[in-house]
Amino acid sequence: MKILTPKQTRELDQFTIDHEPIASIDLMERAAQKCMDWIISNIDASSYYIFCGTGNNGGDGLAITRMLDPFPYNKKAFLIHFSDKLSKDAKLNYKHLKKTDAACLSQIDFLEDIDFNQIEPDAIIIDAIFGSGLNRPVEGLAKLVIEKINELPNKVISIDIPSGLMAEYDESYAGSPAIIKADITLTFQTPKLSFLLPENSQFVGHWHVLDIGLLAEYIEEQKETHVLVEKDYITSIYKHRLQHSHKGNYGHALLIAGCYGKMGAAILASKGCLKAGVGLLTVHVPHWGYNIIQSSVPEAMASIDRSEMIFTEFPELNGFNAIAIGPGLNKKKNSVVAFENMLSKIEHHSLVVDADGLNILSENKHLLNKLPQQTILTPHPKEFERLAGSWKNDMHRLKILKDFCQQYQVITVLKGAYTVTCMPDGRCYFNTTGNPGMATAGSGDVLTGIILALLAQNYPPDKAATLAVYLHGKAGDKALLQESKESLIASDIIRNLGNAFKSLN
Numbered sequence: 001m002k003i004l005t006p007k008q009t010r011e012l013d014q015f016t017i018d019h020e021p022i023a024s025i026d027l028m029e030r031a032a033q034k035c036m037d038w039i040i041s042n043i044d045a046s047s048y049y050i051f052c053g054t055g056n057n058g059g060d061g062l063a064i065t066r067m068l069d070p071f072p073y074n075k076k077a078f079l080i081h082f083s084d085k086l087s088k089d090a091k092l093n094y095k096h097l098k099k100t101d102a103a104c105l106s107q108i109d110f111l112e113d114i115d116f117n118q119i120e121p122d123a124i125i126i127d128a129i130f131g132s133g134l135n136r137p138v139e140g141l142a143k144l145v146i147e148k149i150n151e152l153p154n155k156v157i158s159i160d161i162p163s164g165l166m167a168e169y170d171e172s173y174a175g176s177p178a179i180i181k182a183d184i185t186l187t188f189q190t191p192k193l194s195f196l197l198p199e200n201s202q203f204v205g206h207w208h209v210l211d212i213g214l215l216a217e218y219i220e221e222q223k224e225t226h227v228l229v230e231k232d233y234i235t236s237i238y239k240h241r242l243q244h245s246h247k248g249n250y251g252h253a254l255l256i257a258g259c260y261g262k263m264g265a266a267i268l269a270s271k272g273c274l275k276a277g278v279g280l281l282t283v284h285v286p287h288w289g290y291n292i293i294q295s296s297v298p299e300a301m302a303s304i305d306r307s308e309m310i311f312t313e314f315p316e317l318n319g320f321n322a323i324a325i326g327p328g329l330n331k332k333k334n335s336v337v338a339f340e341n342m343l344s345k346i347e348h349h350s351l352v353v354d355a356d357g358l359n360i361l362s363e364n365k366h367l368l369n370k371l372p373q374q375t376i377l378t379p380h381p382k383e384f385e386r387l388a389g390s391w392k393n394d395m396h397r398l399k400i401l402k403d404f405c406q407q408y409q410v411i412t413v414l415k416g417a418y419t420v421t422c423m424p425d426g427r428c429y430f431n432t433t434g435n436p437g438m439a440t441a442g443s444g445d446v447l448t449g450i451i452l453a454l455l456a457q458n459y460p461p462d463k464a465a466t467l468a469v470y471l472h473g474k475a476g477d478k479a480l481l482q483e484s485k486e487s488l489i490a491s492d493i494i495r496n497l498g499n500a501f502k503s504l505n
């Protein structure tokens, strides 16, 4: 699903109004009805307090209040009068609600006009103060109301976007002084970019996209800049195995991993790779790790370093079509030299760099220029900061990520919730699978193994990265059916890779 900018969202609304065609007031009615349908199906409450602004978001809130009328709920709508400029459609809905139930509607000029004590703790608050039209930090009356709502124990449902949050912002934006902390956000047609950034999860809560019938024609024409990766996209890139295939069809991968004390990383990445369908896997380990890898991963072949403890050399690269380097490596000088040598020998191979491979790059930045085009880097945020520098806010981090990928022509998988895979041309793919149980030692090593396996199977690097990230998260979600978020460990992700692949069929 494409994520649209605020400008594109406005254009999409207008395109739908012009081409469906539909009057804007009817579109608002449709949006409000979709919210109502969702609320009635999912929420069990007897009282609703609807806080409405003066723009079209407030118009949605006023329409929702009217639609609650046939139901046996207590309801009260507050028009937060922070501006005299009521939008045309908000005005129509204001009049309409006055006719339906004038008593439930109050205009609020001062915070004291609202008796917050009357709001029962189990009542639902609907936040329709600001939507996508917010264009500056919230001040004055609206700020006071938002702060007060955030102090209440009530469940809050935000319409379109939590009031005070912007769909997109730049690095100079230090956050609005007041933003609604929603439990649920019901957003229209496509999610907003800000929903996917860690710093905003405290405001957005669980978000749901409601299809209000805005025209797909317009969305299809837009460039794929920010994409939410869901099952339909993944099934479109997934290649089924052919009946008459043999292991030679699925590539020969080389994994360079492990050092004294960190052989576990090599084992986890190897297993992730094998369980993601590679034909053949060779693991290059220090001498000391030979017995460990052979007995823990009998399916893999071993290539043994002359060094007892660390990575100092690599096997002949001909014969491998994909290489991963980094899990459980180390950053000693001899390893850096071997890494640099290897980069100079790479020709047609696809490459993944993780963990200490990334730390070597951070400490030897000239090596970034030697990476083959479309190399996949898989940093967690700390590793990315070491690679590319620090950021002022998460939207700025996204900009740094795009600049970095464009400068070095690499693909970067920035890990976390909504892992973002950024392409050399700056396109960003946000993953939707995975859970906090995956924040556990070795989980990233498994991902490296999966990416390696898909590269060896000849997936183009951009598709290998997005598919691997999706499958890794899906395996984590499947693991959660038997485990808790605390008990889930990296081996559980490996064990559930089969279930993750099956979910694509």
Ligand SMILES: NC(=O)C1=CN([C@@H]2O[C@H](COP(=O)(O)OP(=O)(O)OC[C@H]3O[C@@H](n4cnc5c(N)ncnc54)[C@H](OP(=O)(O)O)[C@@H]3O)[C@@H](O)[C@H]2O)[C@@H](O)CC1
Binding pocket: 013, 014, 024, 027, 028, 029, 031, 032, 053, 054, 055, 056, 057, 058, 060, 082, 083, 087, 129, 130, 131, 132, 133, 134, 135, 136, 137, 138, 139, 142, 159, 160, 161, 188
């Ligand atoms: N278009 C459609 O077809 C559909 C739209 N829909 C709904 O419309 C919503 C977008 O509506 P919107 O554009 O009217 O913006 P909204 O956020 O309600 O109001 C902002 C207003 O407040 C003002 N303002 C801004 N910042 C401010 C601040 N800090 N402090 C004080 N004032 C501030 C600003 O005016 P300004 O003062 O800048 O002139 C603006 O007029 C969207 O989220 C969705 O819910 C749905 O019904 C589906 C169909």
Ligand SMILES: Nc1ncnc2c1ncn2[C@@H]1O[C@H](COP(=O)(O)OP(=O)(O)O)[C@@H](O)[C@H]1O
Binding pocket: 379, 380, 415, 416, 417, 418, 419, 433, 434, 435, 436, 437, 438, 439, 440, 441, 442, 443, 444, 445, 446, 447, 472, 473
């Ligand atoms: N809250 C979360 N939601 C979804 N995925 C997560 C979450 N926390 C961590 N993960 C995933 O778990 C993996 C952790 O990787 P990493 O930090 O490199 O771990 P390690 O270095 O221990 O192997 C990443 O793929 C990341 O996306």
Ligand SMILES: [K+]
Binding pocket: 057, 127, 128, 129, 130, 131, 158, 159, 160, 161, 162, 163
């Ligand atoms: K809102």
